[in-house]
Amino acid sequence: MxxxxxxxxxxxxxxxxxIVYAVLAIGFNLQWGYTGLFNAGIAGFFLIGAYTAAxxxxxPDPPTVLGGxxxxxxHWGGLSWPFVVGASFAMIxxxxxxxxxxxPTLRLRADYLAIATLAFAEIIRRVxxxxxxxxxxxxxxxxxxRLITYEPPDPFAGGMVLLGVGALVLxxxxxxxxxxxxxxxxxxLRAIREDEVATMALGKNTLLSKIxxxxxxxxxxxxxxxxxxxxxxxxxxxxxxxxxxTFPIWVMVIVGGAANNRGVIIGAFLIxxxxxxxxxxxxxxASNAIYYVRLMIIGALLIILIIYRPQGLLPERxxxxx
Amino acid sequence: MADSPATESSVAAGPHALRWRPFxxxxxxxxxxxxxxxxxxxxxxxxxxxxxxFGISILQYTLYGFRxxxxxxxxxxxLTLIYGIRGFANFAYGDLMTLGAYVALFVNVNAQLSIxxxxxxxxxxxxxxxxxxxxxxxxxxxxxxPVAPIVASVGVGLIIQNGIYVVAEAQPRLFSVSLGQxxxxxxxxxxxxxxxxxxxxxxxxxxxxxxxxLTYTNLGKAMRAxxxxxxLAKATGIDTKRVTYATWALSCGFASIAGVLLGIISDVQPLxxxxxxxxxxxxxxxxxxxxxxxxxxGGLVVGLSQEMVVxxxxxxxxxxxxxxxxxxxxxxxxxxxxxxxxxxxxxSGIAGRQAAIVxxxxxxxxxxxxxxxxxxxxxxxxxGRKSG
Numbered sequence: 241m242x243x244x245x246x247x248x249x250x251x252x253x254x255x256x257x258x259i260v261y262a263v264l265a266i267g268f269n270l271q272w273g274y275t276g277l278f279n280a281g282i283a284g285f286f287l288i289g290a291y292t293a294a295x296x297x298x299x300p301d302p303p304t305v306l307g308g309x310x311x312x313x314x315h316w317g318g319l320s321w322p323f324v325v326g327a328s329f330a331m332i333x334x335x336x337x338x339x340x341x342x343x344p345t346l347r348l349r350a351d352y353l354a355i356a357t358l359a360f361a362e363i364i365r366r367v368x369x370x371x372x373x374x375x376x377x378x379x380x381x382x383x384x385x386r387l388i389t390y391e392p393p394d395p396f397a398g399g400m401v402l403l404g405v406g407a408l409v410l411x412x413x414x415x416x417x418x419x420x421x422x423x424x425x426x427x428x429l430r431a432i433r434e435d436e437v438a439t440m441a442l443g444k445n446t447l448l449s450k451i452x453x454x455x456x457x458x459x460x461x462x463x464x465x466x467x468x469x470x471x472x473x474x475x476x477x478x479x480x481x482x483x484x485x486t487f488p489i490w491v492m493v494i495v496g497g498a499a500n501n502r503g504v505i506i507g508a509f510l511i512x513x514x515x516x517x518x519x520x521x522x523x524x525x526a527s528n529a530i531y532y533v534r535l536m537i538i539g540a541l542l543i544i545l546i547i548y549r550p551q552g553l554l555p556e557r558x559x560x561x562x
Numbered sequence: 563m564a565d566s567p568a569t570e571s572s573v574a575a576g577p578h579a580l581r582w583r584p585f586x587x588x589x590x591x592x593x594x595x596x597x598x599x600x601x602x603x604x605x606x607x608x609x610x611x612x613x614x615x616f617g618i619s620i621l622q623y624t625l626y627g628f629r630x631x632x633x634x635x636x637x638x639x640x641l642t643l644i645y646g647i648r649g650f651a652n653f654a655y656g657d658l659m660t661l662g663a664y665v666a667l668f669v670n671v672n673a674q675l676s677i678x679x680x681x682x683x684x685x686x687x688x689x690x691x692x693x694x695x696x697x698x699x700x701x702x703x704x705x706x707x708p709v710a711p712i713v714a715s716v717g718v719g720l721i722i723q724n725g726i727y728v729v730a731e732a733q734p735r736l737f738s739v740s741l742g743q744x745x746x747x748x749x750x751x752x753x754x755x756x757x758x759x760x761x762x763x764x765x766x767x768x769x770x771x772x773x774x775x776l777t778y779t780n781l782g783k784a785m786r787a788x789x790x791x792x793x794l795a796k797a798t799g800i801d802t803k804r805v806t807y808a809t810w811a812l813s814c815g816f817a818s819i820a821g822v823l824l825g826i827i828s829d830v831q832p833l834x835x836x837x838x839x840x841x842x843x844x845x846x847x848x849x850x851x852x853x854x855x856x857x858x859x860g861g862l863v864v865g866l867s868q869e870m871v872v873x874x875x876x877x878x879x880x881x882x883x884x885x886x887x888x889x890x891x892x893x894x895x896x897x898x899x900x901x902x903x904x905x906x907x908x909x910s911g912i913a914g915r916q917a918a919i920v921x922x923x924x925x926x927x928x929x930x931x932x933x934x935x936x937x938x939x940x941x942x943x944x945x946g947r948k949s950g
Contacts, residue, residue, distance in 0.1 A: 351651045351708040370888040532724035539720030
């Protein structure tokens with residue numbers, strides 16, 4: 241072939257990761273941008289989705305025992321079911337977890353919700369690291385099957401399949417939310433964000449709508465988790481630290497524009513692009529300071545954007561009767 | 563202040579008579595002391611019973627619990643003060659604690675001064691940091707609701723944490739301080755008098771300081787007034803701007819001391835403060851946001867429960883019981899469970915008064931309905947008895 245497939249494969253990989261984060265950011269945008277529920281535990285729902293999908297789709301992985309001592313703990317599951325099943329279960333479990341965490345906390349003020357979700361995500365992460373007979377612990381989960389297996393392995397074709405599937409999922413989520421948020425249900429969500437008491441006075445069950453929005457957002461984050469394992473090919477619990485999977489998502493949504501999914505997708509590509517550049521720069525800079533500097537930039541962006549441009553690049557479309 | 567009129571004549575009532583009578587026993591105070599004594603007796607009986615049943619190691623975990631509580635209380639007081647005045651959860655608080663520990667480490671190890679100088683320097687550096695944060699960032703986010711300052715504080719935390727990684731590298735470091743060996747009092751109960759004594763003493767000392775400040779000084783009273791009702795405090799002529807700066811200074815100063823104490827019982831590393839942030843939040847919410855006394859109570863509950871649950875978890879982790887791997891690592895989940903229970907049944911906390919709930923939720927609503935129904939049923943039965 242005449243085209244350089246190496247560069248194209250890299251671009252496809254970059255785009256696939258950006259799509260994963262875009263789906264994640266759309267889920268958060270549904271919760272925060274549209275409904276006003278501030279979720280500080282994005283990483284937790286992402287983790288539940290990723291591990292559910294991984295446990296369902298991978299081949300069996302029994303513990304490796306050497307002389308009576310468990311060397312590699314292996315993990316549960318190993319059902320080798322197809323990706324679609326794994327992704328569906330990922331959505332179901334993440335959505336259920338979101339609904340469960342929502343019931344005691346959604347009636348509280350926004351700051352309580354933030355603390356409770358942050359705590360939830362941290363505990364889920366610690367359980368994942370420590371409960372190693374179930375999740376593989378710090379060894380993570382390896383040998384995740386590709387969407388289509390090529391014999392012999394063809395990274396270019398694999399990357400293209402991944403990109404195609406990712407783009408389809410992103411489009412589906414985008415369109416689904418586009419239509420549901422224009423529906424009366426979506427109007428109730430925006431009304432809750434603006435004035436919950438007034439919405440209740442209009443006879444809407446605001447608590448139920450909030451739980452639905454939070455659970456749907458959680459399910460979308462679970463779907464992002466399922467896509468993530470296909471992109472990553474192995475699972476590392478450290479990928480779900482809040483500094484890697486919660487705070488950058490906030491930046492993506494704030495950069496792009498809260499309550500504007502188009503802007504959020506742009507934000508995801510921009511912010512993940514920054515991460516990608518930092519990975520490329522790693523080869524030229526001796527220390528791993530670049531990794532920390534990137535997180536410092538994320539922090540500075542959070543502060544500067546929230547002070548000076550909280551509405552983002554593409555602000556929410558104003559819906560006013562003409 | 564609900565001081566009952568003095569019964570005995572006070573000493574030499576000149577124009578500058580000392581109005582500070584901390585040991586004046588009013589009826590309310592007596593009741594409170596009685597209640598506290600009952601709780602203490604129940605706690606001692608509980609620990610004594612556990613020790614009799616499971617051996618002396620329970621006492622060791624209780625000691626750890628008090629040690630953790632002392633640190634959590636210092637940190638939680640600082641966090642709850644700023645939470646009460648500025649109305650947002652400072653997610654950078656854990657990283658501010660780490661920063662305090664590193665400043666002390668710099669003075670202690672690089673400049674080779676005593677840890678006491680380290681703690682004092684770190685206190686004042688953090689006081690400055692707090693005031694600068696308020697001026698540069700948080701004063702611009704006033705009136706933007708609780709979420710915008712939370713996002714900004716996460717940004718501050720990320721900058722501090724990763725800045726420490728860049729400047730000081732990741733490996734854990736130790737204060738150069740000799741704290742004596744652990745002494746075995748009885749087999750199974752070791753205590754390091756200097757280390758544990760210093761930590762408990764500093765914790766108690768800071769509780770006394772904050773009590774004195776909030777009860778007997780103008781600044782403390784102004785702080786409580788501002789936390790209670792900002793507009794009213796402004797209308798009464800309190801310089802709320804100055805109060806806010808003072809609160810930031812105090813809050814960050816307390817963070818630095820908590821960070822140094824954490825560094826003393828373990829080591830100093832870039833994630834030292836963040837890992838206990840959730841514990842501190844749990845203490846603040848269990849106690850009731852904005853209440854320093856609530857933070858003390860919450861810190862005690864959270865710290866003791868986190869350490870004293872360890873033997874239970876170890877027992878659960880044994881292969882013949884449940885066989886959960888690394889079961890004792892889940893002790894961090896216990897404060898979270900307490901937090902969820904408090905959020906479900908008493909969201910304003912043990913000592914809090916601020917309304918935490920926007921509208922009534924499913925569960926609390928159902929419970930209230932059931933209780934109301936039971937009350938009407940009982941009343942109906944009562945009425946039936948009377949008429950019949």
